[in-house]
Amino acid sequence: MALGFYALSLWRKVWSIQRQQRNATREQQQRLGEDLKILASSLLEGQLPLIEGAIRIKVLLDNFDIGLSQDSHCQVFHQLYEATAHVPTHADWKALDKTSRRQHEKNFSELELQHKAQARESARWLLDAIATWPSRA
Template identity: 75%
Template sequence: MSSLSLLLLLAGALLVLGLACYALLLWRRVWARQREQAHAAQERHQRLGGDLQLLAGSLLEGQLPLIEGAIRIKVLLDNYDSTLSQDARCEVFHRLFAATAHVPTHADWKALDKAARRQHEKHFNELELQHKAAARTAARWLLDEGLQQNPRHS
């Protein structure tokens, strides 16, 4: 073999080695980013679980209005674990959410005239009378079982 062939072969081997090292560097970055994302997702899941425990406890203790609590729990459950959210024991939260989805919130609520507000509040009271026991049962189940048996599914 000529020295030119050896030189070209060596240059090619160095180029391949350099590209392999660069590829390894890029893969390490990908793996590090995946670990960071998994850690962030785990922290988010734990935070949502804690928020759900707080809301369910507050709902049971009467520190949170039933309708507001049910809406907040439903939204957090959807983000926490869609399978848990779709459990039949959580259906009441979905019902209350759907029954109040048309009600204006925040600034739109403040912009309503008193008659419209009273009409919505009357509807809230009817919903609360109709679903209070089921919502309390669902909140108790979430605290006692639902959130406990669900370390991570999302």
């Protein structure tokens, strides 16, 4: 009988931990969804550079919902991410000589011209998709 109560006590702890993990996951998903909305809106309003926005959106999407990330509407974010993956960031960017920086900046401008309309369309689609996301899950 004592073993039965002990087993029940252990199971209650397991169930409590599982509930806490589900709640933490749900909260993380909500935060990621809100961050994606902010990024997509900022990209649409021109408050965020296209390349930076696409990279950030792609990374968050991969963590938010890989299925949504792989949707054809989001392909432009992956394309821009891959096209700029080789570019140094942070201190490495600052360490580049001016010629190298200018070459990267020229590439960014060309990518923006080539993909701006599609990225804006994808950002609009993403806002709608996120708004209905919980019903998709």
